Amino acid sequence: MRNIFKHTIVCACVVLMTLSSCNYLDVADNFEEAFKYDSIFVNKTNLERYVWNIASLFPDEGYKFDKLGSYACDEAFSIMVSDYTSLDFVQGNITPTNLRSFNIWNSMYIIVRKVNTILKNIDKAKDLNGQEKDELMGYLYFMRAYAYYRLMMYYGPIVILGDDVLETNETEDYYDRPRATFDESVDYVCGELERSAGLMPVEVTPSYFGRPSAGSALGLSARLRLIQASPLWNGGSAARRTYGTWKRSIDNVNYVSQTYDERKWAQAAAVCKRIIDMNIYALHTVKKMTDTAPLPDNVPQHNFPLGAGDIDPFRSYADMFTGESPFARNPEYLWAQRSSGLENYSRHAFPYETYNGYGTVAIPQKVIDAYLMADGRTIENSSESYPYSTDGIWNNGTDLDFSGYKLKGNVHKMYVNRELRFYASIGFSGALWPMLSTSNLSKRNVQFWYNLNGNAGKNSTRNLPYNVNTTGYSLKKFVHPEDSWGAPGQGTGYENSRRLEKAYPIIRYAEILLAYVEALNNLTSTHTVGDYQLSRNIEEMRYYFNMVRFRAGLPGLTDAELASQETMQGLIERERMVELLHENARFWDVRRWGKYEITEREPIQGMDMDADGLAFYNIVPVNQTVARNRVVDKKLILVPIELNEVRKSPSMDQNPGYQY
Structure with a gap:
């Protein structure tokens, strides 16, 4: 751990040119090499360019060969192991001493360090007015939360630094930090995403396509809340079977809650409904044309979203992935990037x-x-x-x-x-x-x-x-x-x-609608979360699930399907498998549902x-x-932390199954 934080201090002003740039904040030049560190806060121009340069440390999400996702689960396959390091993961070849491309721990904490340094010194930029400062801080909170989000998706519980900027040349104990529990990690990151959503623009103009917005932050929060509510992380048999004995060594607290809490589903539903109620997102549709395929008799002929009578379902789905539709104006993208x-x-x-x-x-x-x-x-x-x-x-x-x-x-x-x-x-x-x-x-x-x-x-x-x-x-x-x-x-x-x-959709509206329906489907009583009263409202579930189905030219749900929680869960799982194919959803879906070892x-x-x-x-x-x-082992639900980092921080526990 000490090595991580000291390394980030040394690298605070160095662009990591070896990392792929996602360009979602329009990084255009190698600014950090052109100015000394003290020059960053001289004026807002320098500061803003430095902030956008931080974004270059995040990977291109559309580059699928070296990430967890399709090839590390049952969604795709290849025999080209040399090109797809994901195949190494699913074959059990990734260890704490051989992480290949999956060692993102250092790189994400470098981002956290950079953000914290700017937040500590942002007032030094005297020509930054109040609105500009708020918006810039919104982006900074988002980048820090996104770095933590990526760490959670790989490693589970994280080390939370808050706003700390660690000093150099301290004793080893100073750098020794324990990991938070999974719930503590989710609550913290979602809180940061909420804070960033309150400061970032609600909408992004086409000229700034790729920059995150308030909806991007809420979308990530909704995704994390859904994971937190799911069986693997929310008590019940899956959590007990997989993580019942995984406890923090410093206080013997379970890293993963062993007590089911239905309210977590309500929290996930509430974030999804907030996004829906923003009224700026919609499923991408293309109007019906002369060559549009005729609808089956059991598909409503009403205009979308009450049916598919006025749309072309094939083009509505296909065109947003192929580049045919202008992606900078696609209302379905909560966040996407040129890729x-x-x-x-x-x-x-x-x-x-x-x-x-x-x-x-x-x-x-x-x-x-x-x-x-x-x-x-x-x-x-x-x-x-x-x-x-x-x-x-x-x-x-x-x-x-x-x-x-x-x-x-x-x-x-x-x-x-x-x-x-x-x-x-x-x-x-x-x-x-x-x-x-x-x-x-x-x-x-x-x-x-x-x-x-x-x-x-x-x-x-x-x-x-x-x-x-x-x-x-x-x-x-x-x-x-x-x-x-x-x-x-x-x-x-x-x-x-x-x-x-091409543009790669990091989060799109269809995922939010399916997440909302899944969260509602798991409620057995009424919960109040903020301004929302949430329950298993069958008509809400019907309306939003059917939107995804109608856009695909398919019939909606039947009353019998809606009446059964178990049936609906199966339909949701199948719908996500098809609708979100190769959008980096299924790897985490089968795990959070507690079905990884089966699938x-x-x-x-x-x-x-x-x-x-x-x-x-x-x-x-x-x-x-x-x-x-291919190896099936519950340790493969998470990536191991590099062994050297664990050894240097006595309070930081390794992920289960990776002792060596």
């Missing part, structure tokens, strides 16, 4: 070599099976109108065109009649990839086939056997119809290839990648060492 990492990630979805991608993104079959049929039924209970079949090729003879998407008539039957988010998100065998930006017509409108000898199959990779899809499903969620790959030095035949600029034990399955013809469509376990070596 070069996301563009790079989308390249990994394209097949290797033949189409100049890397071919490493694979979606497991369980995700595919979670998507509903067009009329809202599951694949296990499909209807005669929209049947689910596994017995062969569709062989429709003609293509089906809707919303600018073409479903070819020669795909397998299991990919027909699915809900529109499926087509917006998944690249299945036979799916059409337009790649319209290239002027080489032979590279446009290509069906990718993942069978053994298909143009995206194992035998197409020749020299790099790890650059291959391993389940028969790729990710199209962030791929625009114009996106194609090719540049000087990357092969020939891809003239004028380009990609639309992770389910084998990674997909198509038979060693077969051609109809044999390819047999669902089989992935026959790869990386899949077989």
Whole structure:
């Protein structure tokens, strides 16, 4: 611990150029290297530039290869371990002495140190007026809270420094700080987020897209409160089974509460409702067009949000991820950022070599099976109108065109009649990839086939056997119809290839609506939180859940579904899996629900990648060492703190299961 804080003191005025910049506060130059530390507070210009430079220490959230998230849970798979350090985590290779990219402890406390230093000295900037100071302090509180938030998502309970700026050259005891409990950590960080929300702008102009706003702060608070209320962290069997013996060594207090508190669900609901009542956020929708897919009979024809009669559900969902809709004006984003990492990630979805991608993104079959049929039924209970079949090729003879998407008539039957988010998100065998930006017509409108000898199959990779899809499903969620790959030095035949600029949604309104419904669903009595009276209000749950469903062109909830808390929880979990696919939700969802050890034990399955013809469509376990070596261990709910830091701070306990 002493090493952490002394290191942050030394580094307080040094830009960490090795960290990815997320650019959400418009960092444009290397300001810290151009001025001495004492010059920071000479005037507001220097101070503001220094503050925005702190933001460069946060990572690009759209760069998914080295973070907890999709590849460290059951949401995605790859055999390219060299590129995806997340796969090291899920294989149990991350230890307190080998953290690879997961050691964010130091870097986040550097940010905390920088913020605390500015807060201590901000009054030295004499030309900063009251409003400017308040807004700048709002951003500072937010950055500090966001650093703590990231620490909590990785490590759980944190060391809270408050406003302290630790001095140099003190004794070892001075730097020895214990960790707070989980509840203390959440309460503190959410309090800081609330404070920042009161000072930051409510809305951000398009020219400042990427800067957080009051809604961004409340969105993070809502996410933390939902986690805090969930079974793993809120008493009950999951908390007792996982963390019943984990106690703080200095006072024998449980790090995780062993007593269930229903009010925590009410607190989560209250923050969500505050965001809803701001009346500035809405689900992204695109108006109905002439080629909009017709709605099933059981989907209300009323105008959105009471139905889907006046919107194009496919475009409404797809366009906010591909770059088609102007992301700087998207009312669904509580916080998003331009993301070069996301563009790079989308390249990994394209097949290797033949189409100049890397071919490493694979979606497991369980995700595919979670998507509903067009009329809202599951694949296990499909209807005669929209049947689910596994017995062969569709062989429709003609293509089906809707919303600018073409479903070819020669795909397998299991990919027909699915809900529109499926087509917006998944690249299945036979799916059409337009790649319209290239002027080489032979590279446009290509069906990718993942069978053994298909143009995206194992035998197409020749020299790099790890650059291959391993389940028969790729990710199209962030791929625009114009996106194609090719540049000087990357092969020939891809003239004028380009990609639309992408924005990665860190928090969006659909997540808040689903969180609100989940929180209400877990209430058994009425709670007062601030100005809100909260209970399991069925009509509130129906209205806000149905908004997400209607936007996707699906029917709403039935009375029978709403009547059962257990049924609703299952529907919420399935909805989050589909709606928030590859948005870094599921890794933490399965953990907070206390289901990690169940979901992770389910084998990674997909198509038979060693077969051609109809044999390819047999669902089989992935026959790869990386899949077989996946580890299920409750210690993997959290990341270990680097061993050297724990050894240097006697009061700071390691996460359970990581003694060495």
